[in-house]
Amino acid sequence: xxxxxxxxxxxxxxxxxxxxxxxxxxxxxxxxxxxxxxxxxxxxxxxxxxxxxxxxxxxxxxxxxxxxxxxxxxxxxxxxxxxxxxxxxxxxxxxxxxxxxxxxxxxxxxxxxxxxxxxxxxxxxxxxxxxxxxxxxxxxxxxxxxxxxxxxxxxxxxxxxxxxxxxxxxxxxxxxxxxxxxxxxxxxxxxxxxxxxxxxxxxxxxxxxxxxxxxxxxxxxxxxxxxxxxxxxxxxxxxxxxxxxxxxxxxxxxxxxxxxxxx
Numbered sequence: 001x002x003x004x005x006x007x008x009x010x011x012x013x014x015x016x017x018x019x020x021x022x023x024x025x026x027x028x029x030x031x032x033x034x035x036x037x038x039x040x041x042x043x044x045x046x047x048x049x050x051x052x053x054x055x056x057x058x059x060x061x062x063x064x065x066x067x068x069x070x071x072x073x074x075x076x077x078x079x080x081x082x083x084x085x086x087x088x089x090x091x092x093x094x095x096x097x098x099x100x101x102x103x104x105x106x107x108x109x110x111x112x113x114x115x116x117x118x119x120x121x122x123x124x125x126x127x128x129x130x131x132x133x134x135x136x137x138x139x140x141x142x143x144x145x146x147x148x149x150x151x152x153x154x155x156x157x158x159x160x161x162x163x164x165x166x167x168x169x170x171x172x173x174x175x176x177x178x179x180x181x182x183x184x185x186x187x188x189x190x191x192x193x194x195x196x197x198x199x200x201x202x203x204x205x206x207x208x209x210x211x212x213x214x215x216x217x218x219x220x221x222x223x224x225x226x227x228x229x230x231x232x233x234x235x236x237x238x239x240x241x242x243x244x245x246x247x248x249x250x251x252x253x254x255x256x257x258x259x260x261x262x263x
Contacts, residue, residue: 036104036110036113039107039110040100040110043101043103044096044097044100044101045096046096046099047095047097047103048097048100049096050099051092051096052089052092055088055091056084056085059151060084060151062148063151067154067156067163068156068158068163070158070159072157072159072221073156073157073218073221073225074154074156075154075156075212075217076150076213079150079153079167080151080153081150081213083150083153084150084151087143087147088147090139090142090143091143091144094132094133095132095140098129098132101132102129105125149167149168153165153166153167155206157210157225157228160176160177160228162174162175162176162177162179162200162202162208163175164206175202176231177228177232179203179204179232180200180201180202180234181202181203181235182201182234182237183199183200183229183234183236183260184201184237184239185197185198185199185238185241185256186239187240187241187242187257189244189245194248195212196211196215196253196257197209197240198210198256210225215253219252219253219256222261225261226262229261230262238257238259
């Protein structure tokens with residue numbers, strides 16, 4: 001993708017004299033980057049960030065509208081969140097550069113610099129914008145449906161039930177807390193951080209990890225989870241709580257993950 005800053009790099013420069021000096025022939029430091037290139041980069045960055053927010057926010061709001069009003073803990077699945085928040089980045093790059101180039105072109109001194117730097121500034125600018133628009137339209141047709149699938153994939157828990165919706169489903173499935181057959185807890189130490197699992201295994205239903213995406217919100221909701229589970233006859237296993245991650249876990253989390261919630 002080409003920004004308008006690339007045009008300013010074409011400004012004519014005075015030819016160097018071949019004096020034979022090694023610094024002139026080979027070792028001369030490069031000239032500092034044009035301030036217009038920096039301005040163009042800032043505009044494009046603003047365009048990409050603003051476009052990403054403009055795409056991701058409606059899908060985020062759509063998902064929130066699907067959560068029940070009495071939900072005390074809710075989230076998208078790991079895959080769903082990746083699709084909903086990462087997929088918009090690709091069209092955002094094309095559209096953001098399109099917006100950034102336009103903003104740069106709207107600055108009169110910058111536009112004058114471009115006109116001095118290329119023989120056909122208008123044609124070059126239009127061609128660049130048209131190419132970005134075409135690419136943005138194509139990538140949007142691919143990524144926006146993925147965003148919708150990601151927004152559609154979520155779970156939530158209320159005092160009375162557990163809700164889950166798969167990506168391709170048009171309806172949300174409801175499960176009573178009594179359908180919880182087993183709870184598995186675990187921790188995993190990676191290269192950078194430690195993750196924790198609190199997995200509800202539902203009878204003839206999905207497996208839902210309540211700590212996968214929002215561990216601190218899970219901690220706040222834990223008393224309500226304990227209260228809801230008192231209506232369930234479930235098995236409990238903390239087999240995955242082994243290794244150094246157990247010792248490094250906050251004390252409160254060790255109590256939640258090593259003990260049966262309703263004991």
